[in-house]
Amino acid sequence: MAQPDGTDGVLPEGISSLLDTDLYKLTMQCCVLKYFPDVHVTYNYTNRTPHMKLNRAAYRWLQTQTDKLARISLSEDELQYLRKNLTFLNEPYLRYMSTFRLDPQKQVKLSFTPEQDTGGDEDVGDIQLHTEGLWVETILYEIPLLALVSEAYFKFIDKDWDHAGQIDKAKDKGTKLLQAGCIFSEFGSRRRRDYHTQDLVLHGLRQAQDDGEHGGWPGKLSGTSNVHFAMRHGLPPVGTVAHEWFMGVAAITNDYENASETALRYWVGTFGQGVLGIALTDTYGTPAFLRAFKKPIPSYTTAEPGAAATNPSAAAGSTISSVDTLSETKPPLHAPISKPNPRETSVPTYAQVFTGVRQDSGDPEGFIKMMRSFYDAEGITDKKTIVFSDSLNIDLCLKYKAAAEAQGFQPTFGVGTFLTNDFTRLSTGEKSVPLNIVIKIASVDGRPAVKISDNIGKNTGDKETVEEVKRRLGYQEKEWAEGDEKARWGKEGEKASDATSLK
Structure with missing residues (x-):
């Protein structure tokens, strides 16, 4: 079918490029290769919206797509793109990536536990997703696996939606941000509805950018965190560290x-x-x-x-x-x-x-x-500069922009799920709520890896280690009234008219 850019190519299902990931995975991988090439790690998956489950058909599709990751390697064009545009990546790293392959059969363990097991495709349950291996190799799984889980959910469970209007919706959001003087980038790879959605969103944002350049709007689309889409759309790849x-x-x-x-x-x-x-x-x-x-x-x-x-x-x-x-x-x-x-x-x-x-x-x-x-x-x-990247929408960007500028900072914004997973159900007009899913590093050479964060809802890892680290650092627990991780991007039954408040 014809694409928004006028081509007749068919957009891929699942993941088809190693660069279909966030830039900071490559920069961190570069550091890991230099300093810790023989360190072994594990990663665990968490669904912060546990009531939103997959069925067996979705699990089987997810397993197939995960296995397909073994076939992907960087093309010569992709390597040359990295060499030309990401000049901070050193040559030893680029040589390493020229022959790099994922090995999901050995490194990824995916299973499904149905609530009531009839053996049928419609059995609903929880998935268990665990990754392990050398840090320098397994670091590239997080973004594609999260994107695949999200795609599986909206392909097999919540199917009452379509792609119609996504370009215009993204263009409208981009227009409002640019006219308000916001400097922002697209950060939506990990919880996107699917590959096609992210592509449509970037077409819409580019249209807004073009209008802004002609209209003299004060804001700027600074790029996308996704390296593949940066290359595809001629945008700067942005990001640093996770x-x-x-x-x-x-x-x-x-x-x-x-x-x-x-x-x-x-x-x-x-x-x-x-x-x-x-x-x-x-x-x-x-x-x-x-x-x-x-x-x-x-x-x-x-x-x-x-x-x-x-x-x-x-x-x-x-x-x-x-x-x-x-x-x-x-x-x-x-x-x-x-x-x-x-x-x-x-x-x-x-x-x-x-x-x-x-x-x-x-x-x-x-x-x-x-x-x-x-x-x-x-x-x-x-x-x-302060880069804001936590569950943003237009209203929050404008609010934080005013607050940061009043204190003498240059605010910029990494806007993710609000752009790449903002849908309504066709039959009811209610919000089709995104999954809130994460994959975090869980252990390094057998020792637990933990995160404490500035909000108790984002604490991650072994509970005993979390408490030990809090004690050692003199950490003071914080709770943020708007930090409910189970309803970050809306609630079931919410009307589409509330979309501007999507978090």
């Missing part, structure tokens, strides 16, 4: 008191200062992160080109020869960087070097005030 990076480093070191700084050191050691410079603050609570963020960057925490990029660190004191291969690299348990010389008064801090921060949990307006107080206390007068 909670997974901090969770993994913390679990490896078991040094939660210094884990945020250690993770930052590795990050700067891979990409250099000022590159991919939006910091994610809430893995172990923003206050704990800010204690690390204000520390000086060791002067030899630098990313080096050539053979040095294959080493676990280019820092002085590394015991790895510059000619060792990636397969022979043995990562250290701690960042191999000693404490900075207190006499070096000109050494910048992470907070000075990083462009800004990302807010992903808890009260956004409280976060704005906290960051203003932090930067003021550190004497940082540069205009910093």
